[in-house]
Amino acid sequence: MSCTGGSVFLPSKEPGDYEEAEGWTITDREEDLWTKEISYFWVQTFPAGKTVHIRHTYTPSAKTTNTGMPFSSCINPDTWDYQDFVRIPTPTGTDHLWDKLEAQHYVEYILTTANNWQGFIDDFNLLVESPLKSVGCFExxxxxxxxxxxxxxxxxYPERNLSVDFLEKGTIPSSYKPASDPASSA
Known part of the structure; x- marks a missing residue:
């Protein structure tokens, strides 16, 4: 995880004690200090021996970061560029989807549904519409x-949830130093 630009509050090793960090890069963390889980649940009765068609619709939880912190598995955290496989041709000939990030909005779609599938989904379709360019990495x-x-x-057969990124073009903040940069450990 990389934290750069602005002010962030990082838990120290003592419970309840916090320290402020500006422009830090955090590496070699042994474990996450917190986790988040969102659960949707409902009771449903299905007729025995019948084929049932199901459609779930809900408003997912949207998140935004404007610090330029890469949260997507599609993003290379050392360069803030999209991994090589996420490239498309453009009218100017550049094949990067977008060179760098300014803001990232991301939405998580819950597909695992408490991991209680009793088989596969015969025909899975997902359509996401957005006013911004969007990128997703899945399987x-x-x-x-x-x-x-x-x-x-x-x-x-969903083995994990889906996170979709909506990107705003920008540049890397001057305070950012890649984790592989020796100066970042000084």
Whole structure:
């Protein structure tokens, strides 16, 4: 995890004690200091021996970061650039989706549903519409679009949830130093 720019509060080793950090890069952390979990649940009765078609619709939890901190598995944390496999042609000939980040909005879609699937989903379709360019990485395959993207899978068994990024173009803050930069450990 990299923390850069602005002020962030980081828990110290003593419970209840916090220290302020500006422009820090945190590396070699043995464990997360906190975790978050969102659960949706409901009771549903299905008719025995019948094929049932189900459609779930909900408003997912949206998050935003404007510190330039990469939160996506699609982003290389050392360069803040998208990994090589997330590139598209543009009218100017540049093949980067976007060179650097200014702000990132991301939405998490819960697909695992408490991991109680009793088999696969025969026909899984996801359509996300956005006024911003969007990028997602799921099961090792990126998908992206100008104003929307779609993901379809046959015989799909969700093993993890989906996080979708919506990006605003920008530049790297001058305070950022990649974790691999020897000056960042000084």
């Amino acid at each position: 090792g395959h990126p998908f992206y679009g100008e104003k929307y993207f779609a993901l379809s899978r046959k015989y799909f």
